[in-house]
Structures are given as C-alpha cells and as structure tokens.
Amino acid sequence: MKTTPAFAILVFATLFVAGCSEQKSVELPAPHTLTTEAMGHYCGMGLMEHTGPKGQIILASQSTPVWFSSARDAFSYTMLDEEAKDVRAVYVSDMGQAATWENPGADNWIEARNALFVIESRMQGGMGAPETIPFSDRTAAEAFVTKNGGRIVAFADVPQDYVLSSQTASDDIDGSAAHDHGTGGHR
Numbered sequence: 758m759k760t761t762p763a764f765a766i767l768v769f770a771t772l773f774v775a776g777c778s779e780q781k782s783v784e785l786p787a788p789h790t791l792t793t794e795a796m797g798h799y800c801g802m803g804l805m806e807h808t809g810p811k812g813q814i815i816l817a818s819q820s821t822p823v824w825f826s827s828a829r830d831a832f833s834y835t836m837l838d839e840e841a842k843d844v845r846a847v848y849v850s851d852m853g854q855a856a857t858w859e860n861p862g863a864d865n866w867i868e869a870r871n872a873l874f875v876i877e878s879r880m881q882g883g884m885g886a887p888e889t890i891p892f893s894d895r896t897a898a899e900a901f902v903t904k905n906g907g908r909i910v911a912f913a914d915v916p917q918d919y920v921l922s923s924q925t926a927s928d929d930i931d932g933s934a935a936h937d938h939g940t941g942g943h944r
Contacts, residue, residue, distance in 0.1 A: 786815045788848040788866035789822045797826035798834065800884060807883025808859045810850035810891055813866070817843040827882035829889045831869065832920040852890050853897030867893045870912045874898075876919055878907030887922070889915055 791811060795804040804811050804826050812831025813822035818841065825831040828849040834840045835847060847869040852858075854865035858880065872891040875898055882888035890907070892898035898909045 785846045785868060788815070788846070788864075789813060791824075791863040795824040797830070797883075798823050799830050800826050802826065804883075808861075809880065809882045809888055810852050810855075810861050811883070812847070812849045812869070814844055815846040815848070816841050817845050822848075826884060827886070827888055828869075828874075828891050829882050829886060829920055830884075832889055832915060836917055836920060849889075849891040851893045852901070853892045853894045867891060872912060873909050874912065874915055875901050875905070875907040875909055876915060878902065878905040880905050880907075887919065889920065 791804060791813075793803060793805055795811075795813075796802065797804055797807070804824055807826040810828040812825035812828045812834075814825070814831060814834055815822050823834065823841075825834065831847055831849055835844065848866040849869045849872060850861040851865045851867040851872070852861060855861040869891065872893060873895055875890040875892065877887070878890060878901070880888055880890060890898075890901065892901065892909075895909070901907070902909060
C-alpha cells in the first residue's frame with residue numbers, strides 16, 4: 758500500500774492535535790488540608806489566627822504549599838516579580854462552602870483561576886486589608902454581595918492595584934495613610 762502525501766499530512770495533524778490535547782489536560786496537584794502548622798508566607802503567623810479566606814500555592818520546586826493568611830496575599834504572590842514562577846496551582850478557600858467568616862474551612866479549596874471573586878466588599882481579610890473573596894458558585898457570590906456589598910469579578914479581572922495597594926479597609930473609611938509592611942497591604 759502506497760502512502761499519499763495527503764494521508765501522511767492527515768496522520769501527522771491528527772497526532773499533533775492529540776498531543777496538544779494531552780498537554781492541556783495536565784492534572785493539577787491536590788490542595789493540602791489546612792492545619793494549625795500552616796504559617797503565612799508574608800506575615801509569618803499561623804493561618805488559624807486570621808479570619809476570612811486563605812490561600813495556598815503549590816510550586817513545582819517544593820513538596821509543601823506556600824500558605825497565605827488571605828486570598829489576597831495568594832494573588833499578590835502571583836503578581837510580584839520577586840516570587841517563584843513555577844506555580845502549579847493556586848488554591849483559595851471557597852467561601853460559599855465555609856461554615857463562617859471566622860472558620861473558612863480546612864478542605865473547601867477551589868483553584869483560583871476557576872473561582873469568582875467578590876472585591877470591594879465591607880469584609881476585611883486576615884490582616885485587616887480589603888479582601889478578594891472566592892466563590893465557586895455565582896449564586897453564593899451574589900448572596901454575599903447583597904449582604905456585604907462589593908462586585909463579582911473573575912480571577913483575570915481582579916485589578917492589580919486592588920491586590921497590591923497598601924491601603925487597609927480602615928483607611929477606606931477614615932482616609933488615613935497606610936504604612937505598607939512588606940507585601941499585600943499588611944501593617
């Protein structure tokens with residue numbers, strides 16, 4: 758049987774597309790359970806000491822996650838040039854599944870790039886700064902906005918200046934100047 762050039766191109770194209778499809782379906786590493794040993798990357802404090810949503814970033818270069826006392830801090834990590842860029846997954850607390858604001862849960866993680874975020878609400882993050890509040894369900898996010906104000910945006914639409922601003926939620930109220938303490942608006 759003689760192979761025609763058109764047949765050879767068809768076979769090559771099929772294999773190429775199949776190869777590309779396999780590369781896109783790379784499985785994400787699983788999130789880790791939040792424990793009392795988890796320490797915030799920027800604040801150096803135990804995550805359990807803070808209210809609101811938490812974050813964890815899984816890097817290819819290490820076996821343990823980088824923990825964050827707020828979802829906003831996890832965003833900061835992805836935006837700052839000086840942080841590691843071998844990010845395999847960014848997980849944040851799904852606040853639609855959280856028991857309360859004070860207890861966001863140990864295992865209700867959502868990959869941040871698949872979440873919806875409420876920004877500009879009256880709720881403060883773990884360090885008293887404006888928070889990016891993650892939800893897997895739009896209805897839960899809308900109910901949160903009705904109760905606490907704010908607006909809903911996708912991961913890619915969270916403004917960098919909202920995340921990296923040194924302004925805290927109390928500064929929004931009284932207009933006083935904030936003192937940046939490292940990254941992500943900590944005081």
